[in-house]
Amino acid sequence: MKALAARRHHRAAPVVLLLMALLAVGGVYAAFAPSPAQAATASTADIETGKKLFQANCATCHGPSAEGTDIAPSLVGVGAAAVDFQVSTGRMPMAMDGPQAPAKPPQMNEEQTAALAAYVASLGAGPAIPTDDQVDPTQGDAAEGMALFRTNCAMCHNAVGAGGALSSGKAAPSLMNTSDRNIFQAMETGPGPMPVFNDAVITAEGKRDIIAFLTEQDKGSAGGNPLGGLGPVAEGLWAWVLGLAVMIGGAVWIGAKSS
Amino acid sequence: MSDSKTPSTEIGPVDGSELATTDRFADPGVPEHKPRLTDTDPKAAARSERIVTILFVLSVLGTIGSLVAYFAVRPDGTVPGVRASTLWLGVTLAISLLGIGFAAIHWAKSLMSNREYVDERHPIPSSPEVREVAVVALQQGVEDSGIARRGVLKGAMLGSLALFPLAVAVPLISSVGDDWNVSKFRHTLWRKGMRLATDPDGRPLKAADLTVGSVAHMMPDVSTEVRESGEWISEKAKAVILLVKLDPEDIRSEQRPGSSYDGIVAYSKICTHVGCPVALYDQQTHHLLCPCHQSTFDVADGAKVVFGPAKRPLPQLPISVDDEGYLIAEDDFAEPIGPSYWERLR
Known part of the structure; x- marks a missing residue:
């Protein structure tokens, strides 16, 4: 101590003190400030908010601790991806019972959706919300995506993703306006009647290829107006109604006598 | 005919002699010719002529337009490029063809003669003299070829003609029924x-x-x-x-x-x-x-x-x-x- 005291008038003393002070402040800041990595994962506060939201909006059907009831499945282990898909597309909370939950304007904002997803993810491990990279159509191969889409998706969702009817009042929705994130999540989690296509069945790259193929459809069809992409029904209707009317009109005009 | 005749004689008046003459419709003949506006009014005829000319000129413009579109709007491989090329080619070709079609029909209907003429059918068989000459020529031909005398030649010819289709039919049928192995x-x-x-x-x-x-x-x-x-x-x-x-x-x-x-x-x-x-x-x-x-x-x-x-x-x-x-x-x-x-x- 004596030696330290003797050197307190040393001319380097202020610099050393300043350095020590800076280190102390920096250390304390580093210890208390939330790092970006921590911000990405769910905080306990988020989970708490999510739990409250869940009990207010979802527990009626899914049970007070999301264990499921007779009318709704258990949410333990469905993962954040399933919650984000269902809530951000407005499918959940359901407005009324029906063959399947239809998409509608979302009831929860982004923070509430994230909190709900964090809460359900905390109940059991499940598919996480995909990163922006995983769903980036520019990194996918649209041709590969078409081959995958044709085998796995086109029978229900139509060859260009225009959607189609199923039995018992169910329907495969159009994918034209579905966000890339939601398309990925739907394959990953299998919402409603849709089966699950996990990463073993369609690889993560394959899913991105499918998103690339669907994004390609937004550029429109080289053959002009696709009439909703519905195929022979829409095309046949126009051919019969419009084409036949024009032909009959032409025949009448040719056969009519000039005045 | 008999169907329409039987009831008419049954339900008709007892005095059937009149019915015998009226059970067929009388030929109404060619309807009376009514002149069109363009036949009587030279102004209307001139207007019609103008319309037809304009339609033909439109068609010419359409043809030129389609050539311009073919060279100017090339499909560059992109979706909008292909669509623009198809659209311009289609529209100009439609103008070009419809112009000719509409002009021709309007011309025929409004300016060409619309009088109806009756042209009686010719009898289908040729005259007996022509037929006799033809039969004689045929018989002469058969005799000249000597086919009746040369029996071997006739048989060879018929045989070759009859066998030739096999050269086509056998490979054709054989490839159609490519594989008869149903067990697969x-x-x-x-x-x-x-x-x-x-x-x-x-x-x-x-x-x-x-x-x-x-x-x-x-x-x-x-x-x-x-x-x-x-x-x-x-x-x-x-x-x-x-x-x-x-x-x-x-x-x-x-x-x-x-x-x-x-x-x-x-x-x-x-x-x-x-x-x-x-x-x-x-x-x-x-x-x-x-x-x-x-x-x-x-x-x-x-x-x-x-x-x-x-x-x-x-x-x-x-x-x-x-x-x-x-x-x-x-x-x-x-x-x-x-x-x-x-x-x-x-």
């Missing part, structure tokens, strides 16, 4: 121990990787050479299966040992009605719907038909796993896949 409908590429591969990317799949509610479209895991051979496409069309992972408690049909594995069942994807690929799977009801005629199969209950025109359940492919945990076939299908055919016996 009974078998697919599946063999004991053959791995299941994902369609279209051809990866083998581990049983442990499938989650409940999963569906995978699978085909036989064969070498690249087989996959590039010409027969692969028809072999694949017979062998494709749909793999479904169910909660083992949901399976209601009796599963013999070695037919399913840990809730994973595999059924032929070819509909037993007319052979469409059945693939619309609803994971809530475990129903598999055929898009062609709405045949519905219950995957949880041995793919039994629950709705629609199909008569038989989808054939099940017995599966298990190999040492590494990959899904393999235990055997070929026990019965022919797809729709009925004559030799199928049921």
Whole structure:
């Protein structure tokens, strides 16, 4: 101590003190400030908010601790991806019972959706919300995506993703306006009647290829107006109604006598 | 004619002599010619002429326009480029052709003579003199060729003419009925121990990787050479299966040992009605719907038909796993896949 005291008038003393002070402040800041990595994962506060939201909006059907009831499945282990898909597309909370939950304007904002997803993810491990990279159509191969889409998706969702009817009042929705994130999540989690296509069945790259193929459809069809992409029904209707009317009109005009 | 005659004589007045002359409609003849506006009014005729001229000129412009469009708007490979090229070519060609068509019809209707003329039919047979000359010429020809005297020659000619069609018909019929081996409908590429591969990317799949509610479209895991051979496409069309992972408690049909594995069942994807690929799977009801005629199969209950025109359940492919945990076939299908055919016996 004596030696330290003797050197307190040393001319380097202020610099050393300043350095020590800076280190102390920096250390304390580093210890208390939330790092970006921590911000990405769910905080306990988020989970708490999510739990409250869940009990207010979802527990009626899914049970007070999301264990499921007779009318709704258990949410333990469905993962954040399933919650984000269902809530951000407005499918959940359901407005009324029906063959399947239809998409509608979302009831929860982004923070509430994230909190709900964090809460359900905390109940059991499940598919996480995909990163922006995983769903980036520019990194996918649209041709590969078409081959995958044709085998796995086109029978229900139509060859260009225009959607189609199923039995018992169910329907495969159009994918034209579905966000890339939601398309990925739907394959990953299998919402409603849709089966699950996990990463073993369609690889993560394959899913991105499918998103690339669907994004390609937004550029429109080289053959002009696709009439909703519905195929022979829409095309046949126009051919019969419009084409036949024009032909009959032409025949009448040719056969009519000039005045 | 007799139909219209009989009732008219029956229900007509007793005095039938008048009816005999009126049971046929009298020929009304050519209707009286009424002049058109363009026949009487030179102004109207001039206007019509102008319209026809304008239509022809429009057609000329359309033709020029289509040539300009062909060279100026090339399809550059992009969707808007192809669309612009097709649109301009189509519109200008339509103007070009419709211009000619409308002009011709308007010309014929308003300016050309619209009087009707009667032209009586000629008798179809030629005059007796012409026919006699023709018969004589034919007989002369037969005599000159000496075909009646030279019997061998006649036989050789007839024989060669009769045989020649075989040179065309035999190869043709033989290629149409390329393959009469119907027993191959009974078998697919599946063999004991053959791995299941994902369609279209051809990866083998581990049983442990499938989650409940999963569906995978699978085909036989064969070498690249087989996959590039010409027969692969028809072999694949017979062998494709749909793999479904169910909660083992949901399976209601009796599963013999070695037919399913840990809730994973595999059924032929070819509909037993007319052979469409059945693939619309609803994971809530475990129903598999055929898009062609709405045949519905219950995957949880041995793919039994629950709705629609199909008569038989989808054939099940017995599966298990190999040492590494990959899904393999235990055997070929026990019965022919797809729709009925004559030799199928049921």
